[in-house]
Amino acid sequence: MEECHIRATNVACRRGDRLLFAGLSLALGPGEALQLAGANGIGKSSLMRILAGLARPYSGEVERQGTLALLDERPALDEHQPLGRALGFWRRIDGGEAVGIERLGLEPLLDVPVRYLSTGQRKRAALARLLGQRAPIWLLDEPLNGLDTHAVALVEELVAEHLSAGGIAIIASHQTFALPTLTRLALAEHVA
């Protein structure tokens, strides 16, 4: 896996005229994982978007090396297309083979249009998209939402494998995520 790190220094985030959090710093290297914890609306998703470079921090800096993959509540798969073709589009963009279709139990669903998939099935489909990207830094926003216990265990397993291969994972979740090396960052401590 390519060399990777992500470092945020003194980041603050503002939504409208409300300062969500300030003075937040974090640094992660290969094989490290971090869980962002905090109540709804505290700014976990906003921080994720800042870390991903999709939104600008109100102040502070984010520095990263290595490509990023983001999993959030939107699967970014074409609703009207069968799942196989919707994933195929990202495969053409990312290059390379399909990964994890069988493991995620998506094989029987490949002919089903994405709009007919359940919440948990969508989440698993989005995970397949994430795996196919082969990015060293994973940003997972509520990755366990809507998943059954079997799939939860599978996600924890996938993240553990990703870390042992030298990847980085940042997980925003209010649920417990079983992973021995996981450190926790409570956003509540940085509320402005």
Place this chain on the structure above:
Amino acid sequence: MSAALALLRRDLGRLLPGAQGGGTLLPLLFFLAVAMLYPFAIGPNPTLLAGTGGGVIWVAALLAAILPLDRLFAPDLEAGMFDQWALRGLSEELVVAVRLIAHWLSFGPFVMLAALPASALVGIEGETLRVVELGLLAGTPGLAAIGIIIAAVTVGLRGGGAALAGLLVIPLAVPLLIFGAGALSTGGEGGLALTAAISLVLVAMAPFAGGAAIRASREG
């Protein structure tokens, strides 16, 4: 490059007439319906019809370009596609440029084709028909570019964005209509050349203006 091709393939699959059920056919049917209804409304006077028919074809082409605007960017922004493209280093400018091509391909050539039966309905033929077709060839890329820019600027507006987009396109399209449809009455190549020039400027601007607008609505 392969990413651009993958984008184009996806865009064409979503925008070309006949894709995704009937919605994509609507602009063309609308275009033909206007041309068909016009003779009924104006009466069977052949000179009047032939004299004004070209202008009606142009207005119908403009409306056909406006109809798909709400489908151009809003669904992709909502589905998080633009975030995923940005993470992969595909700039908004590239995505918008590819979509401009797909948007034009999904109505430009078809409007030119449908202009043949429409011309027959209003009694345009010969040299005038040639000017209509050349004018559409020169003008529709500009109409597509205006549509792309407006759709990108209004993409962040909740509700009513589509109606506002339609209203905003119309004043911007006036220069294209003046020179494009105007070439019919003067019969000159000058009008066509000016139409093509305006189109070129708009097409060159659209990816940057549209890309900046989409980035702004994502970061906001």
